[in-house]
Amino acid sequence: MAGFRDLDKVLFPIKSINNVVQLFRNQLESPSEPDLALLSIVAGVIENSLTSRSNAALQVCEPVEQNNLPILEIKTVEILYDKFRSIMLNAVDQNKAKGFATRDLVKKVSDVIWNSLTRSYYKDRAHLQSLYSFLSGNKLDCFGVAFAVVAGCQCLGYNDVHLALSEDHAWVIFGENGTETAEVTWHGKGNEDKRGQEIGKGVSARSWLYVNNKPVICTRHMEVAALVSAINPSLNSTHDAYEVALLQQELLWLLYELGHLKKYPMAIGNLGDLEEIAATEGKVPCKDLFQEAVTSARSYYSNQHVYPYTYQGGYFYRNKMYEEAFESWANASDVIRLDDEEIYKEFLEIANELIPHIMKIESSGFSANTILKKPKCFADLLRFYDGICQWEEGSATPVLHIGWAKPLVLTISKFDADVRAQVNIVCDKSEEDKLLKKNGTYFNNNNYEKENGSTAVSDSVVSTNVKNHSDKDNSPFHPSIEAL
Ligand SMILES: CC1(C)CN=C(N2CCN(c3ncnc4sc(CCF)cc34)CC2)S1
Numbered sequence: 001m002a003g004f005r006d007l008d009k010v011l012f013p014i015k016s017i018n019n020v021v022q023l024f025r026n027q028l029e030s031p032s033e034p035d036l037a038l039l040s041i042v043a044g045v046i047e048n049s050l051t052s053r054s055n056a057a058l059q060v061c062e063p064v065e066q067n068n069l070p071i072l073e074i075k076t077v078e079i080l081y082d083k084f085r086s087i088m089l090n091a092v093d094q095n096k097a098k099g100f101a102t103r104d105l106v107k108k109v110s111d112v113i114w115n116s117l118t119r120s121y122y123k124d125r126a127h128l129q130s131l132y133s134f135l136s137g138n139k140l141d142c143f144g145v146a147f148a149v150v151a152g153c154q155c156l157g158y159n160d161v162h163l164a165l166s167e168d169h170a171w172v173i174f175g176e177n178g179t180e181t182a183e184v185t186w187h188g189k190g191n192e193d194k195r196g197q198e199i200g201k202g203v204s205a206r207s208w209l210y211v212n213n214k215p216v217i218c219t220r221h222m223e224v225a226a227l228v229s230a231i232n233p234s235l236n237s238t239h240d241a242y243e244v245a246l247l248q249q250e251l252l253w254l255l256y257e258l259g260h261l262k263k264y265p266m267a268i269g270n271l272g273d274l275e276e277i278a279a280t281e282g283k284v285p286c287k288d289l290f291q292e293a294v295t296s297a298r299s300y301y302s303n304q305h306v307y308p309y310t311y312q313g314g315y316f317y318r319n320k321m322y323e324e325a326f327e328s329w330a331n332a333s334d335v336i337r338l339d340d341e342e343i344y345k346e347f348l349e350i351a352n353e354l355i356p357h358i359m360k361i362e363s364s365g366f367s368a369n370t371i372l373k374k375p376k377c378f379a380d381l382l383r384f385y386d387g388i389c390q391w392e393e394g395s396a397t398p399v400l401h402i403g404w405a406k407p408l409v410l411t412i413s414k415f416d417a418d419v420r421a422q423v424n425i426v427c428d429k430s431e432e433d434k435l436l437k438k439n440g441t442y443f444n445n446n447n448y449e450k451e452n453g454s455t456a457v458s459d460s461v462v463s464t465n466v467k468n469h470s471d472k473d474n475s476p477f478h479p480s481i482e483a484l
Helices: 017-029 036-051 053-061 074-091 103-116 131-137 142-155 208-213 220-229 242-257 265-277 286-300 307-318 322-335 341-362 375-394 402-413 417-421 429-439
Strands: 014-016 068-072 162-165 170-174 180-182 423-426 441-444 447-450 462-465 480-483
Touching: 014 017, 017 036, 017 068, 017 220, 017 242, 036 068, 036 074, 036 131, 036 142, 036 220, 036 242, 068 242, 074 103, 074 131, 074 142, 103 142, 103 170, 103 180, 131 142, 142 162, 142 170, 142 220, 162 220, 220 242, 220 265, 242 265, 265 286, 265 307, 286 307, 307 322, 307 341, 322 341, 322 375, 341 375, 341 402, 375 402, 375 417, 375 423, 417 423
Parallel strands: none
Antiparallel strands: 014 068, 162 170, 170 180, 423 480, 441 447, 462 480
16 A cells, blocks of 8 residues: 655645645555545545535635645644554454455444444535545545445555445445455445345346446546545535635546546546536547546446436536437436436436426427427437336336326427327337348447447438337347437
């Protein structure tokens, strides 16, 4: 482990964002691996000092000149760092010969963190993700507990313990081949925690909560990306602390340029959101970052992640690119599996707020190039709704209710009959095969590529997949909705 070395200590007292970026760069480029506890404490102290209620007023009305931070003395960091190490070293006996972590060791570290937490507190509050929060307030959120367990294991010399991330949960992998898994934190409200248990191989592992067995398995450097992604600049529900957001943005660029975000779609999406708010001169534009997140999820996680498409759809929506937003949301809908509370809320907002808002604007008659005349938009909308219906079919609990049906009917009815007529529901493979051959396009599950591998759609034919409600096989071919 890199630890707190002299070349890091000379950067103190830290007074600017550049100093913090340099500390992270030192750690990330060190021959030994970056020290998660050190970096989480530094990020946590800075975030807390700039977002805590005490100076919230100051931050909102008097933006501190750029790049200056409240002075961070080395002593502050050393005290917290040594406290974390002593908690770990005292709790776990050290005589055992180092080697690979065991389930008992991982559970023990999780218990040490767990049993130190304040009895009851509002778990979804902001700024509870870092080791600073753990050490100064004995409070952590769900992600923060999992991160602290990995940082604790690193402290104890178990470098095989790594963070595993889905889009709404976190756990750890460990062991000689990194194939052991263990729950180390809770998930959601009112669910009994399963700490110590392995991630099931059954239905639950195929749910969205475990991204259908395609989680982000972090390297040490990606764990730094996770702590940076988890930095929360929120001052209150309407304002962000400018310096915290800028620090997060610069650290994400550092990690991006070192290549540590390649397999981390959500971190790329986080950077895209920050770049949309304040673009950094000469960098990859946010629109391309959102596409890179989609490509990463498709390349490394078999397109089983939803958030890259909702990041991208949200960008298109905010920039009034409604045709593109429909396509992103339809792609997101193609991904979803069995029911899950968090992702349900995402789709509920898209179906019952964002899409109706777009339809209201588009049918107000002022938009010249209205999507209401575009068969592809109608096709993508049907694909979006079809995915949700399939979700309903596949899930134990009912998903759809009249609250979904009304906006759905209203939306569909906004497209004229002549536009709808151009969307041809193709219901059997032979017909689809003929069509595909004719247009040189073929399908794989959720995206379409020309034979030459470029992802595109020929102008005359826009094809899209609609999962056949009946077929349960995994054949890549499904009846499709064609807009000719
Ligand atoms: C398109 C969106 C609604 C905007 N922000 C989103 N997120 C913000 C950032 N998120 C994340 N960003 C980086 N890493 C992680 S790991 C994780 C699961 C709990 F550990 C969540 C998450 C979660 C998703 S999704």
